Amino acid sequence: MSEITIKLPDGSAKVLPAGSSGHDLASAIGKRLAKDALLVVVDGEPRDLAAELPDGAEVRIITRTDEDALEHVRHSTAHVLAQAVLELWPGATFAGGPPIEDGFYYDFELPGGASFSEDDLERIEARMREIIKADQPFERFELPLDEARELMSDHPYKQAFMDLATDHDAEAEAEADTSDGRISFYRNSDSFVDMCRGPHVPSTGRLGHFALQRVAGAYFRGSEDNPMLQRIYGTAWLSAADLAEHLERLAEAEKRDHRRLGAELDLFSFPEEVGSGLAVFHPKGGIVRRLMEDYSRRRHEEAGYEFVYSPHITKANLFETSGHLEWFADGMFPPMELHDHDHAPGHPEEAGEGTKYYLKPMNCPFHILIYRSQQRSYRDLPLRMFEFGSVYRYERSGVVHGLTRVRGMTQDDAHIFTTKENMADELSSLLAFVLDLLRDYGLDDFYLELSTKPEHKAVGTDQEWEEATEALRSVAESMDLELVMDEGGGAFYGPKISVQARDAIGRTWQMSTIQVDFQLPQRFELEYIGSDGERHRPIMIHRALFGSVERFFGVLVEHYAGAFPAWLAPVQVEVLPVAQSHDDYAHEVAAELRGHGFRVEVSGADDTLGKRIRRAKGQKVPYVLVVGDDDVAHRTAGVNPRGGEVERDVTLGTFVDRLAADVAGRN
């Protein structure tokens, strides 16, 4: 056969000499395409442009403006990074370097256990630019396993990948393709060869819109049991404009960082004297938090929840029964031990066991005890108990992060006790309720994640897990939202749906969780009397909407970039007298607005008007009112809305209506 026929995406066909490559195909179609082509997709599989095309294949050519080229450009850039590092650090070895969201990384081990410093990034980047300028080809070749081992004899992590890939480890297979017993490599120059399944762009000259970002430690293959490697992260894009836009997004995210805004807007802090991961809320943050909670409380009451309270500490026994001490002890603070005689004068310390008390890491056992405080009938169900419950978890020192990962938090925690028959209905109205409420806080772009049974850390039978997981799945699927699987991500006592929300700049946050639990009702031997007069076991549903009030607060700060909508803003109106002679009127205006329930501050004329306006704007106050002679005469104000145009001579009545409408509409 001397000719092959290639099918193109537009339905047409192209006849080429046998042995033609993707590059030949692109050239046959057009000069420009040949220049812009980076890869081909052959029958759905991405391939090198240089790969020989099989007869009858469907081929799509990926160019440098094609979004599908992105991950390959990132992957190829990672290779250039590896080449630069291996050239700059003789004796260095390397592990894996995949593309990731927005960029890539590569893991290395430097000779003598050395590590990269931030300053090294500049040198490495300069070397990478030289390699890109040299326009080295990415040439693929394959070797049988023993020769591959020989070639990588100085690189133990590469060999480890070969071994693992032979065992069909998914991550290792992404590094080394052993499907036909041969290992593929890419050669860029005489001095640099990397084991890789590919494909790659034709040559390094096709790359260039990248930046190295940071150095980090990372365990080999993500396991704490493995050595820690030195990782370099970078970002890479198809054009300089895309790269610039991405860097700008990062800068925007940094400006919105709730830790920064928390200090600037005087919302909360983490006093070192208190301890890592333990926040205090300042008055301004306290107002926002109270408003968040008040609204949630009202909506929950309307939805049939009853409010309960439980203590922060409890005897060990409760968490033994619940299974927390068996399964969750790592996440709990160590116990306090109480000896009755400790505080009695004249009694030296007693030997022997005292009573252990634990800070609570979860609220569920308490709510269960409330359930169990009396005999329940099917008529009582579903029983919905809600608590703003403060819990404490011993988070490892490296993981605490602002308000989103803390050691002390308040969950908006509810437990619903229901019959098995009503579980599906309850779940479905619950999920609708949760999404509706999240929208009221300004988040409206969601997807769902379904977390299934953890592999090693779970109680209960497979059948119970299966049943609970299916119940959640069918509810999730009925919601008309994207559903992502999170295999093995459930809690030890049951599977969960979590609601992931995208914020104003497209980042996703895990918000609400809904978990089905067959275990705790068994462990605590919960029951209700059914209409048949028999004893039955209820199902328990755990759910939190904010997740934790602290985390949700942090997410809202970032979502709004600190500019809370009027209903949540700690100060809704700042009244500024033009001169001291207008002070009395300014206070009158403030008093009137406060009479309508608004949160108002007056800033007197000790500073210039311009400075006070600037300060109020910096605090992101929704409305700045300026009052001068004209306003005193006519009972009006100049209204300077956040993000809007100044209006003069607005009557107070008009302004009150406007602000009231903002608040009512949660704008």
Added chain:
RNA sequence: GCCCGAGUAGCUCAGUCGGCAGAGCGGCUCACUCGUAAUGAGCAGGUCAGGAGUUCGAUUCUCCUCUCGGGCUCCA
């Protein structure tokens, strides 16, 4: 917990190759009384995160601890 980096005034950050600690913003005082994003002058404010060591002398060099940041692992 692990790897790397950082910690200097309330905040943002200079600085010291080991020799009396600096700026801007913010605070306070005084003057100015101003119509929509920084008026001027002055004053106060520091155990240079904490502890130990080296040294005539340590904010600076070494070690330990704490806290924070970026990651890994883990998670609401």
